[in-house]
Amino acid sequence: MVKVTANNIEMRFGSRLLYRFDSLSIAQQQTVHLQGDNGSGKTTLMKLFAGLQTPTSGRIQAHGFSSSPWWRRNPLLGKAVYLHQHPYLFDGSVAYNLNYVQPFCELSTQEIRQRTSSAIEMAQLGPLMQQQAASLSGGERQRLAIARAWVMRPKLLMLDEPTSNMDILSQQLVLTMISDLKTQGTGMLISSHQSCSLTSLCEQSWQIEQQQIMATDAASPIARLNQHKRELHYVTAN
Amino acid sequence: MSEGWLALIQQALSLLFSLDPDVWAIVSVSFSVSFAALAFTLLPSLILGFLLAFVPFPGRWFATNLIQTIQSIPTVVIGLLVYLLLTRMGPLGDLRWLFTQPGMILGQMMICAPVLIAMSQAAFTSVDKRAWETSRTLGASWLRSVWQICRELKVPLLMAIVAAFSRILTEVGCSMMVGGNIAGVTRNIPTAIALETSKGDFAQAIALGLVLLILSLVLNFTLGTLRGKAEPRSH
Numbered sequence: 001m002v003k004v005t006a007n008n009i010e011m012r013f014g015s016r017l018l019y020r021f022d023s024l025s026i027a028q029q030q031t032v033h034l035q036g037d038n039g040s041g042k043t044t045l046m047k048l049f050a051g052l053q054t055p056t057s058g059r060i061q062a063h064g065f066s067s068s069p070w071w072r073r074n075p076l077l078g079k080a081v082y083l084h085q086h087p088y089l090f091d092g093s094v095a096y097n098l099n100y101v102q103p104f105c106e107l108s109t110q111e112i113r114q115r116t117s118s119a120i121e122m123a124q125l126g127p128l129m130q131q132q133a134a135s136l137s138g139g140e141r142q143r144l145a146i147a148r149a150w151v152m153r154p155k156l157l158m159l160d161e162p163t164s165n166m167d168i169l170s171q172q173l174v175l176t177m178i179s180d181l182k183t184q185g186t187g188m189l190i191s192s193h194q195s196c197s198l199t200s201l202c203e204q205s206w207q208i209e210q211q212q213i214m215a216t217d218a219a220s221p222i223a224r225l226n227q228h229k230r231e232l233h234y235v236t237a238n
Numbered sequence: 239m240s241e242g243w244l245a246l247i248q249q250a251l252s253l254l255f256s257l258d259p260d261v262w263a264i265v266s267v268s269f270s271v272s273f274a275a276l277a278f279t280l281l282p283s284l285i286l287g288f289l290l291a292f293v294p295f296p297g298r299w300f301a302t303n304l305i306q307t308i309q310s311i312p313t314v315v316i317g318l319l320v321y322l323l324l325t326r327m328g329p330l331g332d333l334r335w336l337f338t339q340p341g342m343i344l345g346q347m348m349i350c351a352p353v354l355i356a357m358s359q360a361a362f363t364s365v366d367k368r369a370w371e372t373s374r375t376l377g378a379s380w381l382r383s384v385w386q387i388c389r390e391l392k393v394p395l396l397m398a399i400v401a402a403f404s405r406i407l408t409e410v411g412c413s414m415m416v417g418g419n420i421a422g423v424t425r426n427i428p429t430a431i432a433l434e435t436s437k438g439d440f441a442q443a444i445a446l447g448l449v450l451l452i453l454s455l456v457l458n459f460t461l462g463t464l465r466g467k468a469e470p471r472s473h
Contacts, residue, residue: 052371078377088368091390104377152376 002064002155002187003027004049004080009058011044018044021213024206027187028155032215033199034191036208042191043085045208046158049189051076065155066106078104080156085164087145089133094125094144097133101152115151122177123147139170150177156187163196171197249441250448260421261445268426271339272407275346280399283351287358288384291365302359309352314411320345321415337418342426345412350402357398361391393464400457408450 005025011018018041026032026049036042047053048060051074065075089097098116105112120126123143128136136144142162149157159178163171175197182188182201189206192199207214253261290302322328324336324344335341369390373383388395410428417424419433427446434443 047371050375052375072379077374080375082371082375084368084372086368088366088372090369090372090386091392101376148376 001028002062002079004076004156005061005063006048006055007059007061009048009055009060011041011048012056017211019208019211019213024213024215026156026189028185029182029187030204031182031188031190031202032204032206033202034189034206034208035193036191040208042208043160045206045213046082046160046189046191049076049156050080050082050158052082076156078152079154080158081149081152081154082158083145083149083160083162085160085162086138087141089136089141089144092133093130094133094136095129097144098125098129098148098151101148105152107153112151115153119147119150119177122150122180123173139166142166143170143173146174146177150181153181153184154186156189157181159188159190159198161191161193163192163198174198246440246444250444253441253445254448258445261442263422264425264427264430264446265449267339267422267424268407268428271342271413271426272346272403274339275343275350275406276399276403278343279347279350279354279402283354283402284358284388284395287355288362288387290355290359291362302356305352305355305359309356312411313349313409314415316348317345317412317415320348320412324416336416337420337424339417339424342413342417342424345416346406346409349409349412350406353402353405354398357401358395361394361398362387364394365391393461396464397461400461404454404457407453 003025004027005023006021007023009024010020034042034045044053048055051060051062054060060076062075062080065079068075090100098119102112102116107115120129123146125140125144125147128140128144133141133144146159146162162174162178166174178188178190178198179201188201190198190202203217205216207216290298290305320341321336323330324333324341325331326336333340335344365387369387370383373386374380378386408428410432413419413424413426414429414432417426417429419425419429425433427450431443431446434440434446
């Protein structure tokens with residue numbers, strides 16, 4: 001089972017301290033709801049766990065990942081996948097974007113082909129395959145980005161506000177794909193301001209508050225209270 | 239248009255379409271020298287443009303401004319510099335490249351490189367950071383991700399290449415000083431146009447000018463087509 005551990009982490013942007021914590025880890029088959037105010041560093045934390053960013057001090061350690069070739073120093077890239085809040089789609093068709101991951105998958109050709117057609121079906125992308133990715137709506141873009149990650153069957157997946165600005169249909173399709181990845185053993189870190197069908201999949205909650213990160217059981221009274229306070233604050237702010 | 243003008247244009251067209259050996263020898267020198275200069279400069283310049291855009295290092299600001307300054311130096315000054323390098327007493331005098339095509343290629347490389355570096359740096363700086371992060375997090379190697387970024391920036395990068403090629407193909411100063419305008423050896427389109435005009439042989443000058451004009455039209459319309467297809471991206 002793969003696991004990423006962050007030890008003695010301090011994250012700063014210039015003189016501004018974002019947060020400091022002793023130890024946090026995320027493993028396969030673990031689903032975590034990441035909460036925090038705007039600017040508290042949720043995206044940065046997910047990028048740390050995905051190997052896209054390095055902490056100011058401390059260590060991010062990957063355990064149980066298959067060995068990488070000498071020219072790929074970071075074992076997390078391609079295995080702990082991070083999805084942006086507004087996903088980036090490459091210049092080209094929907095098919096081009098979906099097939100982009102094929103050379104980097106650690107799956108057999110037949111399996112990749114099967115997963116690609118399943119992803120098209122699950123995300124209902126069939127009629128859009130030859131369309132330019134730039135012409136997709138927000139919800140379609142998010143579905144395509146999640147379908148692209150679903151094909152890879154990543155060990156870990158970081159989802160940054162995955163259902164923000166989505167209609168009900170897109171939310172349901174995304175939920176189906178994410179639930180499916182969960183049953184396949186993918187560990188997930190999901191950031192979201194509000195409780196939604198996706199966050200109900202989470203067993204654990206990480207709360208960024210006052211430059212610290214607190215990990216609690218998602219069902220615990222503290223986590224529920226924090227979530228309730230956050231939603232109240234979110235509604236008031238809007 | 240007077241009859242004299244019409245006659246000149248007719249003569250020019252007949253020189254071109256009758257495949258006049260003198261005219262086409264000049265065209266061939268121009269293209270072979272400029273293509274070689276572009277080919278030698280392209281990859282290192284794009285790499286430098288990429289590094290200047292993405293890799294922070296002390297002196298990056300200075301390097302960027304220096305390259306932009308070099309870009310605006312008149313070609314005749316670069317010609318003078320290359321001349322001094324290649325002259326018998328110069329540091330590269332032993333190469334005996336003065337008044338040869340390799341000398342012209344060296345000069346054109348010095349004109350081409352700053353244009354390519356500055357324009358590619360501007361293109362790379364404008365890329366959406368998420369493109370790089372997406373490529374990397376999906377498992378692409380560093381090199382594959384660089385290629386992907388270049389693919390995302392194909393229009394501005396092609397514009398940089400066309401701008402650099404146009405600059406070296408049409409420059410007179412450096413070619414004249416370093417090449418010496420020797421017929422059949424170092425005489426290229428701009429130096430020939432300057433010479434024939436000064437001699438009063440306008441037909442050949444117009445014929446050569448037409449070649450540049452047609453090339454310019456082809457390149458710009460091709461770019462225009464590419465640019466037209468590249469619709470504004472919604473992120």
